[in-house]
Amino acid sequence: MPLQTVTPAEARRIVAEGGRLVDIRSAGEFARTRVPGAENRPVGALAPLGGEGPVVFMCRSGMRTSAHADRLGACCSEGYLLIGGLEAWRKAGLPVEEDRRQPLEIMRQVQIAAGSMVVLGVLLGFALSPLWFGLSGLVGAGLAFAGASGWCGMAQLLALMPWNRRAAAGTRSPG
Template structure:
């Protein structure tokens, strides 16, 4: 089965006609912002997806994740299969409803990006202003990002998951 790209207006028409909308992002991303009525089924949990023979519209944030997993998504759907071009970002730009819960923390990967960038910048500034040994902080952060990219394991993400604001979010998702 193939997956057909659709623009937001067409996706909305399909959903109104009975298609199931499936958000393939991670639960922390979905909790912060989602299209109302979308079921959250991350790519890693597609085996549990039950669509029956109804049409399915898959989406992610920008469309890149959906496109990268198109064959896997098409295989998981039992009926006609579509992907929202441009993801939730295109949906929002088209003026369609998006539920945003600012009480939820930023997505974990955005938190990692902010902390890693801040620590790298801090290491450079302190290296120039205080002691050149602080450059090692930037090197350590860079090495951690390289390990995360090469292995898929991110120590900073694991540490950030333990922070109180992220534990609260996990409790609301359970």
């Protein structure tokens, strides 16, 4: 059975009446910003949810929940998708907890690093040697490969950085 979509206000009502709010983002994303009382069940490790009552699934923007709707629906007997995800929840003025000590999401780190390397390659290419333009080309090729294959070497490398390992080790999802 396809999952129905709900607004943030409807989701809040469902949770207030005994439902569960399940956030399918990664543990690192959840550690930085989350809805109070939400459970973290990353979509890559999602299994059938025990317990009774409806479940409202959410992500950052609603795209991940929509993309995995069939899989999410198989995890519970009564499920809903939060339209617009955490962004819509926040825009509706509903409570959100933020821990700015936690690192940015890996993909945001990739965007910052890749963008900085492209700008650096262009600046050095004009200032020092045209060979530096190759740095921008390599970063662009890496991003194109990541988009086509679904595997991002820069994200893998950034995930190994001490600030990201510390956040992942300190955040545990229930169950």
